[in-house]
Amino acid sequence: MNFVKHCADVIVVGGGIMGASISYYLTKQGIKPTLLERGILAEGTCGSSGGSLSLVDKSPGILMMLAQKSVNLYHNLEQELDYNFGYQRCGTLVPVEDEESFTAVRKWIEPLRQNGLECITYSREELRHKEPFMSDHVIGGFLFPQEAIVDPVRVALGLAWKARCLGATILTDCKVININWQPGSSDFLVSTSKGDYTAPLLINAAGVWSPEIASFLDRTIPVIPRQGQLAIMEPGINLLQTLILGASYFRVKYDNSQYNNKSESISMAIEQRGPYVIVGSSRRFVGMDRTPDDSLIAYLIDQATRFLPALADRKCVSKIACVRPYTPDHLPILGGYVDFPSFIQATGHEGDGICLAPITGKLIAEIVATGKTTIDISALSPSRFKEKEWEK
Numbered sequence: 221m222n223f224v225k226h227c228a229d230v231i232v233v234g235g236g237i238m239g240a241s242i243s244y245y246l247t248k249q250g251i252k253p254t255l256l257e258r259g260i261l262a263e264g265t266c267g268s269s270g271g272s273l274s275l276v277d278k279s280p281g282i283l284m285m286l287a288q289k290s291v292n293l294y295h296n297l298e299q300e301l302d303y304n305f306g307y308q309r310c311g312t313l314v315p316v317e318d319e320e321s322f323t324a325v326r327k328w329i330e331p332l333r334q335n336g337l338e339c340i341t342y343s344r345e346e347l348r349h350k351e352p353f354m355s356d357h358v359i360g361g362f363l364f365p366q367e368a369i370v371d372p373v374r375v376a377l378g379l380a381w382k383a384r385c386l387g388a389t390i391l392t393d394c395k396v397i398n399i400n401w402q403p404g405s406s407d408f409l410v411s412t413s414k415g416d417y418t419a420p421l422l423i424n425a426a427g428v429w430s431p432e433i434a435s436f437l438d439r440t441i442p443v444i445p446r447q448g449q450l451a452i453m454e455p456g457i458n459l460l461q462t463l464i465l466g467a468s469y470f471r472v473k474y475d476n477s478q479y480n481n482k483s484e485s486i487s488m489a490i491e492q493r494g495p496y497v498i499v500g501s502s503r504r505f506v507g508m509d510r511t512p513d514d515s516l517i518a519y520l521i522d523q524a525t526r527f528l529p530a531l532a533d534r535k536c537v538s539k540i541a542c543v544r545p546y547t548p549d550h551l552p553i554l555g556g557y558v559d560f561p562s563f564i565q566a567t568g569h570e571g572d573g574i575c576l577a578p579i580t581g582k583l584i585a586e587i588v589a590t591g592k593t594t595i596d597i598s599a600l601s602p603s604r605f606k607e608k609e610w611e612k
């Protein structure tokens with residue numbers, strides 16, 4: 221084993237979609253980062269994720285603005301990377317089953333429409349024309365045509381591959397086990413399972429594991445695991461043209477309650493990925509538990525079958541449970557600390573990390589290259605939590 225000290229310009233911890241995106245956008249700025257991943261690329265949350273690039277599920281304000289910018293970056297990203305990651309601008313459809321849900325969704329989207337969200341209201345017949353497999357009991361819905369889906373693992377691999385072509389060093393099986401930084405010293409000393417690395421800038425892109433990385437430097441960050449489960453149904457003919465979100469999706473996503481009841485924890489998203497229909501998902505706070513729960517998955521499939529009766533003829537071929545990097549104010553944590561600017565956070569994206577990966581990479585690269593960003597992200601600073609009560 222070689223325990224020699226390696227010097228880098230900037231170290232990125234975590235080889236998920238954030239670490240890969242940051243590395244790519246750094247190389248576009250002419251900076252050659254060293255990315256350290258403890259396992260293989262995309263083995264964390266990004267490898268067990270839905271692929272929706274939705275705008276309609278973003279709260280109005282900075283989250284919506286970041287998502288719009290990120291979705292715009294996605295439009296040309298496959299060409300830029302010369303890599304097919306399954307980008308499809310299919311739109312998101314929110315089917316509604318009763319007048320009450322119709323009103324609730326309309327109320328949710330009103331401020332988003334003022335922020336530029338495009339929306340088409342569908343009658344029952346129009347909806348059935350768009351999605352012929354939709355159940356007859358659905359009374360109508362809302363289509364959001366700007367939205368798209370991708371394959372998250374392929375996005376992460378494409379970004380990392382391109383970053384490497386442009387000069388980044390990507391190290392896998394390289395677990396960060398300690399970090400040292402002394403006030404007044406210019407470099408971080410990062411100890412890993414593959415030896416020591418030094419750099420003047422350190423980026424924490426370790427998703428739900430980012431609190432552990434921060435703790436090496438005596439910082440506490442409020443990233444809390446929020447479990448989600450997915451069912452992958454056996455392949456068959458395509459049942460969907462669009463991404464489907466349930467009408468209660470928005471309420472569950474932005475509710476901080478600890479649900480025990482299955483029905484209350486469901487934020488329904490149904491996605492066609494190749495020949496597979498992926499049925500998700502749930503939101504529960506159960507620590508780092510990544511064990512699929514058979515009864516919850518059965519309930520999810522049952523709920524999805526209400527919208528798509530043809531799913532009843534398909535078996536579930538894979539069950540997945542994973543954890544999202546949740547923050548108490550539902551916003552990601554981006555940038556350096558006011559009193560420790562060289563330790564940069566890029567974490568806390570909860571259920572939005574796939575959508576927000578390009579803009580996160582771009583903004584973090586701007587911070588590294590110029591010390592500032594082209595848009596104001598002070599509301600996302602890691603220092604915002606200092607004064608706040610956030611422990612769950």
Ligand SMILES: Cc1cc2nc3c(=O)[nH]c(=O)nc-3n(C[C@H](O)[C@H](O)[C@H](O)COP(=O)(O)OP(=O)(O)OC[C@H]3O[C@@H](n4cnc5c(N)ncnc54)[C@H](O)[C@@H]3O)c2cc1C
Pocket residue numbers: 233234235236237238239256257258259260261262263264265266267268269270271272273394395396397425426427428429447448449450500501542543544545566567568569570571572573574575576
């Ligand atoms: C069920 C589910 C569905 C989702 N659906 C969507 C969706 O449709 N759209 C969307 O935008 N988002 C979705 N998300 C959220 C999205 O998946 C996450 O926000 C995103 O994957 C977070 O990416 P990341 O790179 O920050 O974290 P990760 O992908 O977890 O990457 C962190 C990496 O850090 C590495 N690491 C940890 N500790 C160390 C260490 N000590 N040393 C070195 N490396 C380390 C890990 O191995 C891991 O590879 C979903 C999430 C779930 C769970």
